[in-house]
Amino acid sequence: MILPIVAYGDPVLRKKAVPLTKDYDGLEMLIDSMWETMYESNGVGLAAPQIGKSLNLFVVDAGPMQDADYPEFKKVFINAEIIEEFGEKWEYEEGCLSIPHIRDNVKRYSDIAIRYWDEHFVEHEEEFHGMPARVIQHEYDHIKGVLFVDHLSELRKRLLKNKLITISKGGVEVDYKMRFPSTR
Ligand code: NI
Numbered sequence: 001m002i003l004p005i006v007a008y009g010d011p012v013l014r015k016k017a018v019p020l021t022k023d024y025d026g027l028e029m030l031i032d033s034m035w036e037t038m039y040e041s042n043g044v045g046l047a048a049p050q051i052g053k054s055l056n057l058f059v060v061d062a063g064p065m066q067d068a069d070y071p072e073f074k075k076v077f078i079n080a081e082i083i084e085e086f087g088e089k090w091e092y093e094e095g096c097l098s099i100p101h102i103r104d105n106v107k108r109y110s111d112i113a114i115r116y117w118d119e120h121f122v123e124h125e126e127e128f129h130g131m132p133a134r135v136i137q138h139e140y141d142h143i144k145g146v147l148f149v150d151h152l153s154e155l156r157k158r159l160l161k162n163k164l165i166t167i168s169k170g171g172v173e174v175d176y177k178m179r180f181p182s183t184r
Pocket of ligand 1: 095096097098138139142
């Protein structure tokens with residue numbers, strides 16, 4: 001089921017998401033809906049708060065970003081916990097389905113070590129680098145109530161302020177379904 005994506009300004013995007021239990025009702029369906037919603041909006045990642053659910057769950061398919069080291073990268077992350085960020089910091093222009101039409105450079109560490117459970121509730125501890133690591137860090141931020149614009153300089157934030165207010169009021173054209181805080 002394609003779900004509306006929650007727009008900037010909705011308090012759910014600022015909440016710390018809660019862990020999921022194995023017996024969470026409808027988990028499989030929820031994950032299916034997240035994939036469907038993400039592909040429909042041409043995203044490479046989607047976190048549960050973005051569909052209005054404050055749960056520690058996100059999905060990533062960084063395959064379309066064509067990182068030579070990861071020709072395919074499709075994963076479900078449940079109760080993820082970044083253990084370590086390391087390597088070099090590098091800058092890349094990010095966007096977010098909850099913040100349409102705004103893109104800006106964000107500096108992140110190149111490598112991460114992360115513990116998470118997959119859709120079958122199997123525990124993993126893995127290291128990622130490059131683009132997949134970046135997408136994971138971006139989605140992981142959502143779980144913590146952090147958005148990519150929070151990483152920008154004070155000056156950039158000030159320059160974006162009005163655009164962000166406009167988004168929260170629903171004053172943007174998007175070709176996917178969204179839910180705006182003021183029109184709930
Ligand atoms: Ni995002």
